[in-house]
Amino acid sequence: MASYSSNNPGNSTAYINGRIYTIDTSHPWASGFIVSPDGNFGKVGTTDAIRAIAHNSGLVVVDLKGQFVMPGIHDAHMHLLMSALALTSDVSIAMDSTSDNIAQRVKDGNCACHFAHAYGNWIQAAFYDNRGFPNMQADRRYLDAAFPDEPLMIVGGAQHSVLLNTVALEQAGYDIQNEPDAPGSKFFRRDDGSLTGELAESAMTKARLAMPKPSLAHVKRVLKHAIKIAHRAGVTSCQEASANTLEMHALKELEEEGQLNMDIATHLVYAPEWVAGEKQETSKQLLDSAEAFNSKHIETRFVKIILDGVPLPPLFTHCALDSHGDPDLSKLLVQDVKEAIVEYDGRGMTVKVHCAGQGATRLALDAIEAARKNNPNGPRHEIAHNSSVHNDEFSRYKSLNVTAEMSPAFLFTHPVAIHSGGTMDWNFTKMMDAGAHLTIGSDWGASPDPSLFEAMAGVVETVGKGSKEKGGELLCKMLTMNGAEAVGREKQAGSITVGKKANFIVMDKDLSKGEFAGAHVMRTYFEGECVWDKEMP
Structure with a gap:
């Protein structure tokens, strides 16, 4: 029974008839290769050479039918967890949301969200665009009537700003009337100096730390x-x-x-x-x-x-x-x-x-x-x-x-x-x-x-x-x-x-x-x- 193993060379897979751009400068093009059972390239070459090896070793053969093949892509900048939560657990609202409909869109989106309470009693939504608000000034007043008791945070399109309703500001520990400015922070304020609820850069820190994980x-x-x-x-x-x-x-x-x-x-x-x-x-x-x-x-x-x-x-x-x-x-x-x-x-x-x-x-x-x-x-x-x-x-x-x-x-x-x-x-x-x-x-x-x-x-x-x-x-x-x-x-x-x-x-x-x-x-x-x-x- 010891000879029965999916890890021996006979379990390799041969790929032929491809237009394979290897990115290997020593031989940038090939038409076939063999993948070993441990998930590595075992041989790279011509279709004829790979087919001969497959025939002699009884390998499974995959015909690429002339399709273009290249190494897998390396994405040098991804936010996997941020994207994962946004796509599964955040309330999805359109970027064209306006001051008139943003709260309703959050409510409608909340009903469709698979994991509406992934963040405890907080709700997170995405995304708002300032162009949907008068004079590009987002404000918590557009959210408070619909969400008087539930903490709500809506993420800005560049992930460098958020809009909070009043209860979220309070639970996060902001002094709505007298929150001081801080280095690297941008607090948006009403004419009387109180917070609008829109926070950018390090001004978001209290909110991000307060939000349940x-x-x-x-x-x-x-x-x-x-x-x-x-x-x-x-x-x-x-x-x-x-x-x-x-x-x-x-x-x-x-x-x-x-x-x-x-x-x-x-x-x-x-x-x-x-x-x-x-x-x-x-x-x-x-x-x-x-x-x-x-x-x-x-x-x-x-x-x-x-x-x-x-x-x-x-x-x-x-x-x-x-x-x-x-x-x-x-x-x-x-x-x-x-x-x-x-x-x-x-x-x-x-x-x-x-x-x-x-x-x-x-x-x-x-x-x-x-x-x-x-x-x-x-x-x-x-x-x-x-x-x-x-x-x-x-x-x-x-x-x-x-x-x-x-x-x-x-x-x-x-x-x-x-x-x-x-x-x-x-x-x-x-x-x-x-x-x-x-x-x-x-x-x-x-x-x-x-x-x-x-x-x-x-x-x-x-x-x-x-x-x-x-x-x-x-x-x-x-x-x-x-x-x-x-x-x-x-x-x-x-x-x-x-x-x-x-x-x-x-x-x-x-x-x-x-x-x-x-x-x-x-x-x-x-x-x-x-x-x-x-x-x-």
Whole structure:
């Protein structure tokens, strides 16, 4: 009976007749490969060679029928737990909600929500847009009549603001009449100085900390749902950009139960507190014990710092440069960014720094430069977003070994960015000309579809302009190998290469040719197992 095992080589699977873009520079194209029982690529080559091996060994053969195949996508910026809860447990309201109908939409949405009370007696809804309110001024008065007793928090579209009703403000401990201003906070106020209920950046801290946390069982449930959606978008590995203690315990249990089919680099939040929804003391304890959560699919040597806000109305909380070229320090959410990066660099941990303004980007690069002086061969750090970079800064990415993580992808060519006056300009050309290491992230926070393909369609010509490689080929590399390199997994993933994980996707279009528009994932494979099939219910 010992000879009966699904782990012996005879249980490998052969794939033939594919148009396989391997991303492996030594042989970028193949037409077949073999996946071993342990979920790795055992052989990559021509259809004839693979068919011969399959025939001699009696392997199961899958005919790819000429479809385009590439490595699984690495999304460099996802908020798995945030998206999971928003899609399963938050009340869903349309962005076009107005002051006249927002409360009713919350009520109607609440009836349809599967887990209406995932947050104890609090209700969380998403999203509101200030354009739906008179003079763009959201106010709790539009919520109080319908929700006089239940704490209600509605999330703003960029996740950097919330709107609370009066009872939520009171339960969170805000002094509605005399709440003092605080560094990195933006409190919206009525004419008499009292709070409107709209809070931005660190002003959200009390609310985020006061909101009851969902149970661990529920977090596990919704994370599995989010990962399934990611598989539909072809994602087999990602960077969780805002991991907290609750999520780490959920991921650990999923891993122990054999239910985690995604490679996740978890960026544990250092600050500010509202991002993680827990006190910084707890976040630091999590960072100190990070190695305890490492596993086959979870890598924890990553840190997240949100340095400034967003360049969106009515917030404008991004840290810009003033007329003298100095950063606007009043917009900083974290004052000790230099000390933090130096500390965690010394521990061998990669720090991802959210930077939305030119001032924040400069300060983050200055902090990384300080770390390099102490530790020249330290880990590769990351600037998240890169939507506003001063011309003097582009050359520093390569010299400081910094990854330019370009996100959120859906805004690359969005009208909001185009008409932003330069505050949202993802300049792929300058980054590439400067030799920067580029990755791409969806910044998935709640949308039903984190797919990157339509966003890539908008920049493929720009990326390919002036390059020997085609824009589609360059973007495919950014979405795969560059992501693996960013998290130190280039020996295990990022290309279809013998010995690497058999994480791959089958597409209905050839992405190497730049055919991103309207592209769909037909099947997603993680470690050789099909985890998404478009043809299956």
